[in-house]
Amino acid sequence: MFGRRARSEEDTVVAVLAAALRRDISFGVLRPDQKLKIEALRQTYGGSNHSMRETLRMLSAEGLVEATAQRGFRVTSATEDDLRDILFMRLEVERLGLRLGLQRSDVQWEGRVLAAHHALRRTEEALLKEANDALALDWDMACRSFAAVLVEAAQSPRLSDMQLKFYDQSRRFRLALLREGRLDFTARAQQQQALVEAVLARNTNAAVAALETYVTGDMMTGTRSV
Incomplete structure (x- = not known):
């Protein structure tokens, strides 16, 4: 005992x-x-x-x-090559999870996607008004929850674990872009909305394409949505 x-x-x-x-x-x-x-x-x-x-x-x-x-x-190192490799692995896992999830999901999952998206939008709006470390952490956790809910309907705990692992490895880059003011929150909002709409429409190809845009963003300009 x-x-x-x-x-x-x-x-x-x-x-x-x-x-x-x-x-x-x-x-x-x-x-x-x-x-x-x-x-x-x-x-x-x-x-x-x-x-x-x-x-x-x-x-x-x-x-x-x-x-x-x-x-x-x-x-661990945090080079541009590291980021590209992390995003490559994250996309492989999340594309698979989203495809499977759209096949296996139910209306309750749709509600969780909407709730996670709503929470993310609220934290981004708050962060734009007053940037500080506490709000940055809240925002990052909201991003993490939104990414996680998109693959949870795949009903694979191991896949979900891998998704979170690669998401967590990408957060240093995302928070660095936030500190440097290089995140385009208008573009992020549009990407999130397109992704949610495709998910709710059960349009798998459109949802996967929207996911790819949201996760990778523009790698060359530094306005990446990672």
Whole structure:
């Protein structure tokens, strides 16, 4: 009993540490390729050596941290090639999930898509009025929820897990574009609306095409909707 309680407490600590490091990697506080020394991280974020090591292993599985043989951990790189590869994998998963979802979905799923889209639009409107880190996180989570609901009707937990993994790997790039003022929110709103309309019309080809536009945006100009 006590062993289970200790394990549960340790899992909670790791979850809290992972959320903090995930946030700071996403916002660029922990920079791409930065070495992550456990003792230095403990001084900033707390936790034990064991819990911090477990945290870094978790983030390594998510693709945000890289474990190198004999060299410890570092934040994964964030080059343009990295982004292209992440978007390639994300699109492969999300296209498949959306196609399957449109075959297997019901009216309740349509309601969840509409609700997620509504929440996303509200957070984008709030962010345009007052940009701060708290609203940026709310917006990013709304983007994440909208992306996730589009594939959940595929009824494949493993596919959904992969979708979230690649989405999370792309968030550093999206938040960097937000900080630099390089996101076109008018274009994003139009892309989201086109995607939702195609989904509700059960037009698979149009929905997949709209998804591709929304996820990739314009890679060359820096107004990417990632």
